[in-house]
Amino acid sequence: MTVRIATMGMAGCSGCHIALLDTGVALLDLLKDVELVYSYPVVDTKNPIPPNIDVALIEGSIRTDHDQEMAKAMRKQTKFVIAFGACSAHGGVNGLANTFNAQEGVEYVYHKTILMAQKVVPHENVPQVLPADLRLSDVVKVDFVIPGCPPHPDEIAKVITTLLAGETPQLSKKSICDECPLERLTEIPDQLRRTHEIPEPEKCLLSQGFLCMGPATRAGCNAECTRRGMPCTGCRGPSETVWDQGVAMLDALAAMEEDQVANFKLPRLASTFARYTYASSKLDNLRKGVQKP
Amino acid sequence: MTSEEPRIGVFVCKCGTNIAKVVDVPAVAEYAKDLPNVAYSGWQLFTCSEEGQNIIKDHIKKHKLNRIIVASCSPKLHEPTFRRTVMEAGINPFFFEMANIREHVSWAHMKQKDEYDEATQKAKDLVRAAVFRASQLESIGSTTQKVPPVCMVIGAGIAGITASTLLADEGYEVHLVERSPALGGKAAQLGFVFMTDTCGVCVPPRHGEMARKCLSKRVILNDPKIHVYTQTEVKHFGGYIGNFQAKLETQPRGVDIDTCTLCGKCIEVCPVEVPHELDFGFGNRKAIYLPHPQAVPRSPVVDFKNCTKCGKCVEVCPVDAIHLDEQSKSTDLTVGTAIVATGFDVFEPTGLYQYGENPNVILQLALARLMDPLGPTDGKLIRISDKKPPKHVGMIQCVGSRDPEYYSHCSRVCCQVAIKHAVYIKEHWPDTEVTIFYKDIRLQGKEYERYYLKAQKLGVNFHRADITDVKETPNKGLKLAVEHHNGDKETVNVDLLVLSAAMTPAEGAKELAHTLNMEVDLKGFFREYHLKLAPVDTTTDGIYLAGACSSPRDIAEASFMGAAAASHAAIPMSKGEVQVDLAKSIVDESLCIGCANCYAVCPYSAIYMEGGVAKIIEVACKGCGICVVECPAEAIQLRHYRDKQIYSQIEGLLANVGATKK
Numbered sequence: 025m026t027v028r029i030a031t032m033g034m035a036g037c038s039g040c041h042i043a044l045l046d047t048g049v050a051l052l053d054l055l056k057d058v059e060l061v062y063s064y065p066v067v068d069t070k071n072p073i074p075p076n077i078d079v080a081l082i083e084g085s086i087r088t089d090h091d092q093e094m095a096k097a098m099r100k101q102t103k104f105v106i107a108f109g110a111c112s113a114h115g116g117v118n119g120l121a122n123t124f125n126a127q128e129g130v131e132y133v134y135h136k137t138i139l140m141a142q143k144v145v146p147h148e149n150v151p152q153v154l155p156a157d158l159r160l161s162d163v164v165k166v167d168f169v170i171p172g173c174p175p176h177p178d179e180i181a182k183v184i185t186t187l188l189a190g191e192t193p194q195l196s197k198k199s200i201c202d203e204c205p206l207e208r209l210t211e212i213p214d215q216l217r218r219t220h221e222i223p224e225p226e227k228c229l230l231s232q233g234f235l236c237m238g239p240a241t242r243a244g245c246n247a248e249c250t251r252r253g254m255p256c257t258g259c260r261g262p263s264e265t266v267w268d269q270g271v272a273m274l275d276a277l278a279a280m281e282e283d284q285v286a287n288f289k290l291p292r293l294a295s296t297f298a299r300y301t302y303a304s305s306k307l308d309n310l311r312k313g314v315q316k317p
Numbered sequence: 318m319t320s321e322e323p324r325i326g327v328f329v330c331k332c333g334t335n336i337a338k339v340v341d342v343p344a345v346a347e348y349a350k351d352l353p354n355v356a357y358s359g360w361q362l363f364t365c366s367e368e369g370q371n372i373i374k375d376h377i378k379k380h381k382l383n384r385i386i387v388a389s390c391s392p393k394l395h396e397p398t399f400r401r402t403v404m405e406a407g408i409n410p411f412f413f414e415m416a417n418i419r420e421h422v423s424w425a426h427m428k429q430k431d432e433y434d435e436a437t438q439k440a441k442d443l444v445r446a447a448v449f450r451a452s453q454l455e456s457i458g459s460t461t462q463k464v465p466p467v468c469m470v471i472g473a474g475i476a477g478i479t480a481s482t483l484l485a486d487e488g489y490e491v492h493l494v495e496r497s498p499a500l501g502g503k504a505a506q507l508g509f510v511f512m513t514d515t516c517g518v519c520v521p522p523r524h525g526e527m528a529r530k531c532l533s534k535r536v537i538l539n540d541p542k543i544h545v546y547t548q549t550e551v552k553h554f555g556g557y558i559g560n561f562q563a564k565l566e567t568q569p570r571g572v573d574i575d576t577c578t579l580c581g582k583c584i585e586v587c588p589v590e591v592p593h594e595l596d597f598g599f600g601n602r603k604a605i606y607l608p609h610p611q612a613v614p615r616s617p618v619v620d621f622k623n624c625t626k627c628g629k630c631v632e633v634c635p636v637d638a639i640h641l642d643e644q645s646k647s648t649d650l651t652v653g654t655a656i657v658a659t660g661f662d663v664f665e666p667t668g669l670y671q672y673g674e675n676p677n678v679i680l681q682l683a684l685a686r687l688m689d690p691l692g693p694t695d696g697k698l699i700r701i702s703d704k705k706p707p708k709h710v711g712m713i714q715c716v717g718s719r720d721p722e723y724y725s726h727c728s729r730v731c732c733q734v735a736i737k738h739a740v741y742i743k744e745h746w747p748d749t750e751v752t753i754f755y756k757d758i759r760l761q762g763k764e765y766e767r768y769y770l771k772a773q774k775l776g777v778n779f780h781r782a783d784i785t786d787v788k789e790t791p792n793k794g795l796k797l798a799v800e801h802h803n804g805d806k807e808t809v810n811v812d813l814l815v816l817s818a819a820m821t822p823a824e825g826a827k828e829l830a831h832t833l834n835m836e837v838d839l840k841g842f843f844r845e846y847h848l849k850l851a852p853v854d855t856t857t858d859g860i861y862l863a864g865a866c867s868s869p870r871d872i873a874e875a876s877f878m879g880a881a882a883a884s885h886a887a888i889p890m891s892k893g894e895v896q897v898d899l900a901k902s903i904v905d906e907s908l909c910i911g912c913a914n915c916y917a918v919c920p921y922s923a924i925y926m927e928g929g930v931a932k933i934i935e936v937a938c939k940g941c942g943i944c945v946v947e948c949p950a951e952a953i954q955l956r957h958y959r960d961k962q963i964y965s966q967i968e969g970l971l972a973n974v975g976a977t978k979k
Contacts, residue, residue, distance in 0.1 A: 199950045201910035208911050208929065230912070239910050239949030265908060265951040267960065272949050279918045279947030 027078045027188060030062035031108070032069075032098055034091040035118050035157070036084025040109035041065055043174035044081070050181040057188055077102040079187060081170075085111040085118045085303065086158040090151030099164040104187065107160040110173035114261045115159045115303020117173070122303055123294050126155045157303045168193060173259035173300055176245045197264035200238035200256050204228075204247040216289065219255060229255045235296060240272040259300050268306045270297030323452045324356040326382035327444060328373055330364035330389035332419055339423035341437045345388065348441045352448045356380045365395050370402045377406040384451040388416040388444050409456040411900060411957055416440075416447040442970055449969025453962045459898045462936040464559040464653040464859070464889040466490060471551060471829070474502020475517075475872050476864025477658035478537065479879030480886070485542035487883070489890055492650055493537070494546045494565060496825075499612035501532050502660050504872055506595060506609055506682070508689025508696075509741070511733040511871065512764055516611070532613050538574075546648070547614065554655075554833045555922050557937030558859030558895055563650045569643035571605070571619025577638040579607075579615050583630035591623050593693070597683035599701060600693035605630050605639075610691040654859045654886040657833065657843055658879065659826055661865040664717035664724065664819040670787045671814075676701040677793055678814045681712075681734045688741055698746060700813055702793040707749065710742060711797060711811035713784055714755040717819035724819045724840060729869035731817035732759050736772045738815070743775035752778040752809065754799065762873060787814070820869035834922055835860065843867045853882045856939065857921065858895070861885050900957040901938035902945060906930045908952035915944035915953060 031041060041063075045051065060066060061074045080102040086092050099105055110116040121129060130153050134145045160166050170183055186193040196202070206228045213233035223229055229236040229250060237258030238250055250256050262269035274297055277290075290296065298305045327349040331337035342360045349358040357380040361369045364387055376382060385403050389395065392415040400410035418440040426436040466489045470477045473495035481491045493500075504510060504517030516531075537543055546567055553564040572583075589604035604624040605617050619630075619641065631639045663682055667673040672680075677700050679687075690696035700707050712735045717723040732755070739751040758779070760769050773779070786798035790810060797809045822841035830837045835855055836844040843866045846854035853861045863882035864875040889895045902923075904915075911929040923937035924944060931944075931953070945953045954960065 198908055199910055201912070201950070208913075212917060239912055240951075263908070263950060265905070266949075267951065272951055275946050276912075276914050276949035279914060279943065 026059045027057055028061045028074075028076060029058050029184075030073070030077045030080040030098065030102065031060070031064070032062070032080060032082045032094065033064055034082065034084030034095065034112065034160075035087035036109065036111045036116070038065075038083065039174040040081075040083040040112075043109075043172075043177055044180055046177040047181045048177065050177075050185075054181065054184055054188070058184075073097050073101050075101050079104045079106065079184075081106050081108040082112050082160055083108045085115050086154065086160060086163050087118060088151035088153055092154065092158075092163050095160060095163045104167045105160075105164065106183070107166045107169045109175055110171060110259050110261065110300040112160040113169045113171045114301040115157050116300050118157045119159075119301070119303025120295055120299070122156050126153055129153075159304050162304075169195070171195070171242060171260040172245060176248070178246070179244055195264075196243040198243040199263040199266075200241045200243050200245070200247050200250065200260070202243050203245070204238055204250045206250060223253050225253065229253070235273075237269070237273055237297070239276065240266050240269045257299055258297075261301050261304075268298075269301050270294075270305055271307070273297050321383060323354045323384050324380065324382050325352075325354045325384040325386060325448055325451050326373070326376055326380060327352075327355055327358040327386045327388065327448065328364050328369075328376075329358070329360040329418075329440075329444070330369070330387060331360060331362050332389060332423075333363065336389070336419050336423040336440075339426055339433050339436050340418055340440045341433075344437060345418070345440045345444055349388075349444050349448065352445055354384075354452050355448060356382055364389050365398055370398070373399070373402055374406045377403070377408065383408060384412050384414070384454060386414045386416060386444065386447045386451055388418045388440065388447070390419040391417050391421075410898075411457040412451070412454050414447045414451045414454065416443040418443055442973060445972060446966045446970035449972070450962055450966035453959075453965045455956065455959075457899050457956050459896050460935060461894045462557070462559040462897055463894050464892070465651070466890045466893075467492070467650075467652045467654075468886050468890065469494060469551075469561070469563055469650060469652040469655045470658060471655065472496075472502070472658035472660055472823075472864070472866065473500040473545070473547075474658060474660045474864060474875065475504050476660070476866075476870075476875040476879035476882070477502070477656070478532065479876045480656050480658060480863050480883040481543055482537065482540070483880055483883040484887065485540050487887055487891075489542065489887065491543045492546065492563075492652065493543055494549050494551060496548070496550050496659075497608065498548050498570065498618040499608040499614070500537065500545070500547070501611075501613065503682075504875075505532065505611060505613075507685045508692060509737075511730075511737045512762075512768060512873070514737075514741075517872070532611075538614055545614075548618070549648075551829065551832055552647070556651075557921070557923070557934060558857075558889060559653050559936070561652045561655055561859065563652060563655075565648040565650065566645060567648065568645050569619070569621065569640075570616075571621065571624075571639060571641055571643055572616050573638040573640065574614045574616045576636045577616035578636055579617070580635065581617075582633040582635070583639060584617055586629040586633050588627060588629065589623050589625060591620070596686055596693045597679060599683075599686065653890050654861070655833075656861045656863055656882045656886055657829075657835070657855075657866055658863040658882070659823045659829060659843075659866040661820045661869065662823050664821050666716050666816055666818050669716060670713060670784065670816060671789065671795065672816060675789055675793060675795065675814075677707075677795065677812065678787075678816065681731070681738065681815055681817050684738055684815050685734075688738070688745075698742065698749070700793070706746065707812035709750040709752070709809075709811045710739075710813045710815060711795070711809065712739065712751070712753045712815045712817060714753065714817045715819075716816040717821075718817075719756065720819075724821065726819075726840070726869060727759060728817075728820040729759075729874075730820065730871045733762075733765065733768075733871060735815075735817050736760070736768055736777070739777040740768065740772050740775060743772070743777060747775075750778070752780060752811065754780050754782050754784055754797075756781070756783075756802075762871070820865060823866065826866065833857075833860065834920060853878060853885050858939075859886075859889065895936075897936050899935055900955075901935045901940050902933050902942070902953050902955050904931050904933060905952045905954070908950050910950045910952070912949065914947050914949065918943050918947050 107113045135143050183193040208228050209231035217233040223232050234255040236255035238256040241258045242260045242263040266272045329342050329346040331342045346358050346360040387399050400413050403413045404410045422440045426432045469492045470481045471494050481493045484491050507517040510517045548568040549565050552566045556562045583605050587603035587605045590601045593600050593602040604620045607617050626641050672678045686692040718728040782799045782801040784797050785800050788796040794812045795814045799807050838844050845852045861882040863879045909930040915931050916924045923934045942955045945955050
């Protein structure tokens with residue numbers, strides 16, 4: 025029996041769909057048992073969503089009322105909904121828009137940017153922007169999350185294979201450091217360093233002063249960035265026990281001695297500590313007071 | 318036990334009228350009946366009474382309760398009481414939870430009658446939060462830690478010596494560590510001390526003796542139970558009650574205490590002369606010297622900073638006691654408990670009242686040396702500038718004390734010291750006029766008042782006044798502009814001006830506190846566990862405070878406190894072990910990333926790294942939770958305050974928010 029799979033894109037960059045293609049040869053194996061019934065790169069998605077979908081991979085965050093409606097429609101037809109990628113799972117980079125007022129943002133785009141000379145906010149026959157960026161689970165019940173910006177192709181393949189075998193997939197409960205091969209140092213850095221600086225190879229980036237989000241971020245990506253000397257930006261969201269990714273990292277830094285922290289200049293807190301999770305962070309929930317369905 | 322269905326009992330206390338006056342206690346008890354998992358709810362007049370506790374026990378049996386909530390006062394007060402109660406009823410003490418509806422509710426709203434209804438609602442909210450949390454509580458056990466009968470006492474002043482001799486008498490081994498070359502602290506440097514006019518080196522009578530002993534009689538040095546380390550500092554300190562590890566560093570003395578006969582020949586031949594730090598510029602001493610005339614241990618000490626190593630002292634020493642090539646040595650100790658008795662220093666009022674500019678402006682400590690029969694002037698009261706006896710001695714009180722610019726505290730002893738010196742001057746040189754300029758005279762203590770009256774009778778002038786200006790007169794005297802508190806202004810000429818300077822934390826106290834991992838207050842005095850109820854305990858189990866290291870104290874208080882610290886230190890040592898409950902942090906090693914953040918922040922050195930993960934020494938952990946918060950991987954949880962327990966409490970607290978806000 026073939027498994028009916030759908031994919032869908034909301035507010036996102038289609039990077040997750042590209043990551044799906046990036047599963048490479050594994051994709052060929054998967055497609056043997058799979059019928060792709062609805063997927064905007066290959067199927068005309070203006071059609072109504074077909075019924076009896078087994079698995080839906082939904083990319084992107086919920087930014088407009090259209091996104092919200094589509095997510096609900098997809099949920100109705102689908103047995104197993106997967107939040108696919110960081111935007112869908114945690115709100116993603118889009119979520120940083122929640123640090124601004126949504127309506128002011130729309131007006132800025134249509135009034136002040138050069139391309140929009142007509143200075144009119146379109147309102148007829150276009151989706152309306154929601155007051156805040158939401159993750160998929162704020163709108164519909166989500167059965168599983170594949171985090172990452174984009175998700176790791178190996179993990180995508182693993183999750184789908186597991187599902188096809190009739191089993192429940194599992195995410196790693198540990199943090200990136202668990203997979204990271206760099207040598208852990210116990211000394212505390214005397215200053216923070218920016219990503220354009222060259223780190224010492226083979227040594228923990230955080231202890232060299234790079235703001236690596238690895239400790240608070242869920243493992244499963246094989247620490248692809250840090251093993252190449254690029255500090256983790258936290259795209260996979262909080263690890264299993266972490267309450268709030270950004271707060272956990274801030275806490276870790278704040279616990280250092282006063283004179284050490286004094287040297288730290290932390291620019292743009294939200295985009296540094298909650299780059300992919302701001303929309304689902306506790307602080308944003310408090311601030312926006314959005315009624316979630 | 319955790320898997321069983323929670324059956325919660327809620328006991329709301331009226332606390333006489335303390336709570337009942339403001340909160341409708343029966344209504345709170347009635348309300349709690351309908352909360353989830355509550356099997357019984359009722360109220361008492363005094364839940365903490367014997368009777369109230371028995372009611373709890375009865376209901377535990379009757380309703381098969383397994384979680385107990387008492388809504389009454391602060392857990393600081395009666396949590397231990399009720400934990401014991403539920404334990405006696407066969408329930409793990411950590412299944413007990415308290416809602417504070419007295420300090421947080423009734424007392425806070427006592428004065429606003431129109432808030433009483435809302436206060437009752439607040440009490441209900443707090444009870445509901447406790448009920449939600451109680452369902453999530455877990456059973457927590459305890460462990461024992463052996464405590465060897467060995468105590469380290471840091472500082473050999475009055476407090477430290479008192480504590481050491483008492484502990485030794487009780488049969489404990491004592492390591493007495495002193496930074497300076499002589500025992501006795503500041504008191505030993507005084508010729509005579511307040512109230513008894515005896516010398517400052519009396520130590521309390523030993524067991525079975527009635528008469529006090531003189532420190533100089535080597536009682537401490539000869540005691541087999543007391544190991545004395547002079548010129549020694551604590552370099553490293555770690556561990557926890559029952560297993561403190563200390564590393565001591567002893568500077569070389571240059572003279573073997575046991576063979577030295579104190580013939581004094583070495584001092585005679587020494588060619589180096591330097592000012593004596595004790596004598597405030599009156600006299601000089603040699604590079605090999607006796608720290609002060611009554612110094613114990615009774616042997617000279619070599620000042621290696623100034624010694625030229627000419628070797629003359631070695632040649633003349635008849636018993637070959639001098640070794641100029643002696644090196645510093647370090648000692649490792651393992652002790653069960655420790656007492657900090659590092660004493661105080663005196664504020665240097667440089668720039669105030671011409672101190673440091675005019676040699677006739679001196680501190681009380683210097684005056685004490687001047688009048689000490691064994692001091693640099695053989696007990697003659699003279700001025701430094703012309704070596705003539707002063708006709709008029711002025712004393713200014715509260716120099717640096719009770720002054721927001723320097724130290725806001727009252728230094729406690731200055732009134733006594735000034736009056737002691739004034740009386741001494743009047744008794745020995747009746748023609749000398751003495752004037753004390755004070756803000757308030759503060760003399761509370763047994764027999765202190767008698768001393769004050771004596772000073773007044775002898776004709777000491779007491780002026781309640783501020784000194785607004787000090788000018789030098791041609792004969793190096795001082796002209797004081799006096800502003801009386803009643804508004805009168807006058808000028809007073811004195812020949813010698815004595816400043817009663819503030820007591821400050823001992824030099825290096827902050828560094829020592831850092832080494833010992835202890836807290837100091839804003840001014841740098843060691844912080845006690847509780848000002849009133851636990852003045853000798855500290856936040857670290859097994860470390861106690863004595864004497865002026867925690868606040869200015871006089872000699873009598875220092876000796877009380879030395880005795881108190883000894884008795885507290887003896888508790889775990891006499892039992893030989895301490896029971897430590899395990900409401901401590903625990904590490905999920907599968908989640909730990911080995912970043913060592915927790916190791917770095919733990920204020921109690923309770924965490925160590927092994928095999929790339931953090932491990933917790935449960936005996937040393939105080940359950941403060943800092944490690945829980947800083948752990949970026951959130952691999953640490955604190956038993957009894959797990960995330961789910963705190964969240965459920967918050968959930969309970971907020972469950973009714975919509976309903977109360979209309």
